[in-house]
Amino acid sequence: MPIAAGYVGVSFSFGIAAAKFGISPIDACIMSLTNMTSAGQFAAITLIYSGTTYLELILTQFIINLRYALMSLSLSQKLAPHTGTLTRLLIAYANTDEIFAVAVSRDRPVTGSYMAGLEIPPIIGWSVGALLGAIADSILPLSVRSALGISLYAMFVAIVLPPVKKHHAIGIVSLFAIALSCSIAYIPVFKGLSSGFSIIFCTIVGSAFGAIFFPIPDPNEEDSL
């Protein structure tokens, strides 16, 4: 539920942005419903507005969303063993940053029905938010939209920090990834890199750093993640 509420806020601003780039409320809603990717959609509306080629759009989506491949790979290890292919096909569709984060922070393997309960409210929130945002364009004052913008990041903090108490290596990996992402963002040499690529890079290097210096002791321990 908090994810769904957070999504309404973000997709609302997506709807507003889409409206500014000449995309109708219905199309903004369809785009949200079929894609479920904030960064990808924000990039797409600017590209579509500039009359991009299909190949360019596909490549951009591929790079920005490549992190989901890592998340799906990670989630595949978290699913209950008997989870069937059809269920996996459905789960994959809404494996977003936040849903993934909540699923993996659960202390036992996750089932198809758990994932359905986790995914359906945010899907509705994400689609409806875009629709409302595009229709309303700007009924909310800037101060409220600004305040809603922080909610997803606050949730990320709430997901990453508590496990650090039990396993300090997570904190080190986290700080390492932050140092990388800040370097990429603020050192001029890396200016050309997209934020999607930066996240992939930080995730891979940060996780590999953790795996090399702090390998988890027992393969079964990841079940108690």
Place this chain on the structure above:
Amino acid sequence: MIYTYIICMCLTTYLIRMLPLVIFQKKIENRFLNSFLYYVPYACLSAMTLPSIFSSTSSVISAVAALAVAVILSWRQKSLFTVAASACITVFVVELVL
């Protein structure tokens, strides 16, 4: 045509998410890979939060204040909702004062 664009991005995004989930149905035994995947969510969420959080609100000051509130509450094991709502309220109040 807008719908062709939407279909292109939709298929790309879905395939990226779907293939790893369907291909890797068995538990991975390799220790390095297991450790790597164990750290993926934390590295990924950390990299997504900082420094992007600073530009998620109207002013850097309100974002820093909300980040501090989120860190303190998370450290005290408050729920996702409490942390998110407190951060939002912090931003709202700080921007009101500024």
